Amino acid sequence: MDDVPSEISVLTLNCWGLKYISELRRERLAEIGRQIAVADPEPHIVALQELWTQEDYRSVRRQTRHKLPYAKFYFSGPFGGGLAILSRWPIEESTMFRYPLNGRPTAFFRGDWFVGKGVAHARIRYGPAPKHVVDVFNTHTHAPYEHGPNDSYLAHRLAQAWEMSKLLRAASERGSLVLALGDFNMVPLSLEHRLITAHAPVRDTWRILHPDSSVGPADHPPERARRRPIPTAEFNIRENGAASDGPYNTWRWPKAQQKRLGVGKPDLPVSPDTIDSRGKRLDYVFAGCGDVAALGGGWVVSRVSVGMMMRHPELGCSLSDHFAVEATLVFHPLDPANAPQPHHYNHAADKSAAMGLTATTTTTTNTTATANTPSTPNPRQQPLHQEKQQHPDDGSTILDDKQDDALHNGTYLQSPRTSSVRGPHSFDSQLLAAVRSPVEPLPASAYDEVLAATRWYAARERAQKRWRGAHFFAAVAAAVGAWVAVWFSPHNWVSFLLMLLLGSLGLVAGTVDGLLALLFFKSELRALREFEWEIVNAKAALAAAGGGPPVPVSDDDGHDDEGDNRGW
Structure with missing residues (x-):
């Protein structure tokens, strides 16, 4: 060297x-x-x-x-x-x-x-x-x-x-x-x-x-x-x-x-x-x-x-x-x-x-x-x-x-x-x-800005999670309905193919959205929850260092483990 x-x-x-x-x-x-x-x-x-x-x-x-x-x-x-x-x-x-x-x-x-x-x-x-x-x-x-x-x-x-x-x-x-x-x-x-x-x-x-x-x-x-x-x-x-x-x-x-x-x-x-x-x-x-x-x-x-x-x-x-x-x-x-x-x-x-x-x-x-x-x-x-x-x-x-x-x-x-x-x-x-x-x-106001941006985005992603979950269940219902209807049109090949194709494709699209809701959006919301806790904790530490009353921060914040209730 x-x-x-x-x-x-x-x-x-x-x-x-x-x-x-x-x-x-x-x-x-x-x-x-x-x-x-x-x-x-x-x-x-x-x-x-x-x-x-x-x-x-x-x-x-x-x-x-x-x-x-x-x-x-x-x-x-x-x-x-x-x-x-x-x-x-x-x-x-x-x-x-x-x-x-x-x-x-x-x-x-x-x-x-x-x-x-x-x-x-x-x-x-x-x-x-x-x-x-x-x-x-x-x-x-x-x-x-x-x-x-x-x-x-x-x-x-x-x-x-x-x-x-x-x-x-x-x-x-x-x-x-x-x-x-x-x-x-x-x-x-x-x-x-x-x-x-x-x-x-x-x-x-x-x-x-x-x-x-x-x-x-x-x-x-x-x-x-x-x-x-x-x-x-x-x-x-x-x-x-x-x-x-x-x-x-x-x-x-x-x-x-x-x-x-x-x-x-x-x-x-x-x-x-x-x-x-x-x-x-x-x-x-x-x-x-x-x-x-x-x-x-x-x-x-x-x-x-x-x-x-x-x-x-x-x-x-x-x-x-x-x-x-x-x-x-x-x-x-x-x-x-x-x-x-x-x-x-x-x-x-x-x-x-x-x-x-x-x-x-x-x-x-x-x-x-x-x-x-x-x-x-x-x-x-x-x-x-x-x-x-x-x-x-x-x-x-x-x-x-x-x-x-x-x-x-x-x-x-x-x-x-x-x-x-x-x-x-x-x-x-x-x-x-x-x-x-x-x-x-x-300043404390900067932490408030971070929390506001995080919570706004979390609300958006919760809405996306609900919508995609609903799409999955709707797609399953539509696919089942299409497959049942197939049996009532055995001699109409056009209707048979359309219902089979649309039902299958709809189910595939719904399944993708369902997996996104179950895997990605839940994971993202949990990461957002971790980030929010750390920001709240830093803000509480700032208040304590400045001589103000400490702000208690706890894991038990009223949110359920799935991150779906009370804002999550």
Whole structure:
């Protein structure tokens, strides 16, 4: 094994590798592998999503194995979870966690249930000491096919964020450096996002360096409430981290414009000043600090950017319908005067903090600076690179004192060049904030929102269960009636065949619905009941920690074992 690294670079990318569906899949995946192999800075850990086939996985491995010799392709569900982790260092352990709530088999045209989505975990050792370990969690949560107050998949994403937070919290309590990478299908500061940062001591690396970045596309209500101008494509990439749905990605262009790309056809560059009202951030790198007491310091964020923006050198198309998110963590020593006690990560106070019970947060101010609008990049050759002035001591970027805050001087659509090494993004500030306030607590109202979404969805699924159960019994009655009627038309072959056929087909359809009601919907309702109990319990713990009267939580909540009475 190499010497203990002082920095760790990670990359996460949704590869859009749907077999028979994703266009130019083989060519794009092969180029993705080549670009990962030559990436600068060189990634040490790579998390890939929507890498569905062994063929594509082997294609990526052929290109990357000399740089990332250790790798794991994860198997899940009838068609696979589409997850893979590549590493420079050995993978000591590996687990695939299936989400208890993950779509519906009735929505077969969406496929989330059939691929068995979950969390791919790899325990990676980067050094000889007991705490020289990275616990990497890679996920692709349920897609947000619906929007608004009647989003029937919101409960699934909330439950998945909750499950992820529990895994992250457990790994953090063991003292590992924790990384959560992937396509989370959520926008920043959404309820799902806050569940993760409130219940696990991890930070959204993008918001550490860009605390005033957008919280969704321009038409997203919370983003509209910020009253910011609609950003340009360049600003959305550099400052908002919008790796999805932006105009730089050719797979988001109209079909007529996509047809202008191809072998031997000229480049179609995108102006950095193009207004981008749809770009958003769905892909994340969440990171912990590691065991600060045991290591004498922790891991802080020195760089985060959108990557893999180059186009295919021959086909001219983007390599995926997402861009990558890249981050570099640097180990930073902690001043002994601020160091926690050796038992810090197992202390009851930290466990309460990880449960969202702390009331103290570290407030930071946003300090950014303006820069000239960058020139148009070569779309086939290079991603966008932010110019940096290196700090002489730790490699961080510094701020020109003559530059004003872009968010207050009317130049919001331009990209700030750097952030202050002496400001809220400094390594010391990051580490102290992570030690003193390891989580971002949720108010009780947030738990009420989770419970409201869960109960609304549970009521919907109970209605579906009843309807499908009724369909089964109606189909049985209709089939019996048809078969009896057959005996009264022995000489009328048309009637005989119609009644036999309709009765049999109706029974088959009813049986399918009956099995769904008996197996899937009951299982789903039980998982929802477990999720609700955990949320109610967390809310009760929050009330007790805040000095309020404790809210009793019991298994005996008036629901019967079948989950059909009194709301279940």
